[in-house]
Amino acid sequence: MSTRTIAGTSVEIPTLGFGAAPIGNLYREVSHREAVDAVVAAWDRGIRYFDTAPHYGLGLSERRVGEALGGRPRNEYILSTKVGRLLRPNPAPTGRDTDGFDVPDDLTRVRDYSRDGVMRSIEESLDRLDTDRIDIVYIHDPDDYWAEALDGAVPALASLRDQGVIGAYGVGMNQVEMLHRFVMESDINVIMLAGRYTLLEQGAAAELIPACIERHVSIVNVGVFNSGLLSKNRVSPDATFNYERAPDDLVGRATELAEICEAHGTTLPAAAIAFSFQNPAVTSVVLGMRTPEQVKRNLDLTEVPVPGALWDELRHRGLIL
Template sequence: MQKRTIPGTSLALTTLGFGGAPIGNLYREVSDADAIGAVQAAWEHGIRYFDTAPHYGLGLSERRIGEALRGAPRGDYVLSTKVGRLLRPNPSPGGRDTEGFDVDDGLVRVRDYSRDGVLRSIEESLARLGTDRIDIVYIHDPDDYWAEALDGAVPALSQLRDEGVIGAYGAGMNQSEMLHRFVTATDVDVVMLAGRYTLLEQGAREDLLPACAERGVGVVNVGVFNSGLLSKDRPAPGATYNYAPAPAELLERANLLADICERHGTSLPAAALAFSFREPLVTSVVVGMRTAAQAERNTALGAQEVPQSLWDELEERGLIDTVPGPAATESPSREGAAR
């Protein structure tokens, strides 16, 4: 599998990465065997970038990824996790998690973007993962915590990177506006962008991607199926967008995209995945994988050739943006960044 390097670092990510939320029992329970089998199948098919977070299943995803990768040469893969949610004992346990994961509620998430919170979070993630280092650390969903992240997490992670404790750091969010603020106001190496640069919508082209090109910041693109709307050859009844029932106008647009894909001999999910790879700034596309079969399907989709004629028609019809040429992304600079 091809690799792309995060600008300014030595970290080369496979263009397709493993997203660990599903094996944290996102929406429904996954057996240990299926979860570990998903990671191992991804490895067998060439994936060497694995992303997780404490949030995913109250630490379950981290533990499972750690177990599945135990014994794999540590220098052969890139591992990322996130900070911003500490896991602490639930004072009133006895039910199930209320944030989308089918796990016991023995722990609760405590938002903490302070320096001490970041250091504790990394230490606890290392223990759950059973590893001696984390390559990339993302500040996770700081939408309502900009000041705390800027004053606490950013300088802490910048120092850890400069000391060689971590390889890179950035922020991961479901919006492009605040990621743009991180890129222009801090010295992040990479951003994880969820759902805002896809075959269905390209809002990040307006603000975030130009800033990343100017500052030499990598982009890890996630949510490329828009939480399910683009994941099948034809949008399924009840398909979701942003984790809620898709509005009628977006269902209509997705069906139009599916029609055009069929005419060009490809499928909607193959085109949705390939779309990101047209953008030179995108270092990797991370896709959630729940089972070995899903890992095999996603790697097969990632290997499919999508004809240029499809992109030509979509551009002509104004359904996708036009990717700038190399001149627009060459010679990035971080002049003025606090690095």
Template sequence: MTAENASDSRLPERALPGDALPERALPGTALRLTELGFGAASLGNLYRETSDVDARAAVDRAWERGIRSFDTAPHYGLGLSERRLGAALADRPRDEYVLSTKVGRLLVPNENPQGQDPDFVVPDTLRRQWDFSRDGILRSIEQSLERLGTDHVDIVYAHDPDQFDEKAAWQAAETLTELRDQGVIGARGVGTNDAGQLAALFEADAIDVAMLAGRYTLLEREAALPALEAAVTHGKAVVAVAVFNSGLLATDRPAPDARYDYGPVPPELRARTVALAELCEAHGVTLPQAAIAFPLAHPAVVDVTLGMRTAEQVDRNADLYAAAVPPELWAALLSRLE
């Protein structure tokens, strides 16, 4: 697929399946995302191995529970996540789900393999090469389509451009805009842990959606507010990920070995988390239930995507999402977040 022949590859209209979870429209596009999304990093053997059987069962259960938004990336397991997700979705109607992947880390042969990738339990026969150029993005999408076994992806995110160069997001946005305008993709976005550039990108109509990790949660929100406000003002959207802040908010009370943003939990942050958990409990809600519901209460947020490794994790996440959170909890929580 290239931009030159993209006009022959228009995206089909998307059906609205009756058994899906509640959906929210992605402003300015034809896409609708289920409020709960499936994050497929663990399908790439993130930190530990996931069996083919468990990976397939997780996707199957997600479909049974009404999830119709699925996110992956070449980075996840050096393509393994894309291959597994594509195989698991192969027999599903393509117009009944939203599929997103990412660009910016191009997979190329590894001239000096050490045996295993440092973050994913996969052979390191490939390596990641930063590349947000037009050619790199086109090559990355072509490779992703082959691994996924599909003829199109609905959303393409520039993956962590801030970790490479401050201009990378803008460079990628030019190519992604071209592809969106030609109908090759349905929406262009940025996936990042840093909300710093997002308001400007929204204001310039450079992207349609941001996948924002860990910056709009029960424990952290100030840095994300300008981006969320800009999204509402300019008709854009945010997909919230890492809403458990690396696990600290994933249990009813902080676990002894809980992590925050992939590191140790400072004592004062643990104490604040316990106080939030007690406040949630006083309103008949658990901490992880509130952690999922909190981002969805903001008008800019169209989806919360959670990592899911097994069918059991899918069930737990879907049950947490489905819990009713009383509106009066938010005023009490916000007073603690000020």
């Protein structure tokens, strides 16, 4: 797996990463064995970047990643997690988590973007991951916590980076506007951009990506299938976009993309992955993976040829920028 350097750091990040939200039981339960086997399968296929977060399954994803990577040489892989949600005992459990993960709700998420919150979050993540260091730390979804994140998390993580405790830090969000502010108003090294720079949607191309280039901020691109709409060769009428049923106009556009891909001898999901790397600002792509079978499919997709003529036609038709 090839690597690229996160801007302003010595962190060499593989161009393809394992997104561990699904093995935190995102939307449905995954057996412990299958989840660990998925990480092992990714390792066996050469993946050396693993991304997780306390939010994913109330710590379940971090614990599973830690177990699966246990005993492997720590200097041979890159590990990222996130801060902003501390996990604390739930004073009023109802039985199951109501935030998208099929897990018991004996814990609850407490938003905390303060310096102390960041330090506690990292310490607790290190314990769940059973490791001695985290390479990249992202401030997670600070949409309603701009001031707290800028005044608390940013200087705390910058200090940890400058001390060499972590290798790099950044912000991970599903929106463009606040990511742009972080790029322009802080010294972050990297953003995790979720769903806003894809074959279907290029909202980040107008201001955010040029700002990243100007400010020397790397981009880890995630959500390249737009939560399902671009994940299959043929688009299903009930496909999802932004984790909800896709509107008819987007289903129609994705169908047009799929037909053009097929005419060029490739597939929609293969092109959806390859599209990210048409922009030199994208350092890595992280794909969510749930099972060994999904790992195999995703890795196989990266080997499907995507001809340059496809991008020319899509630009000519106004389907990509």
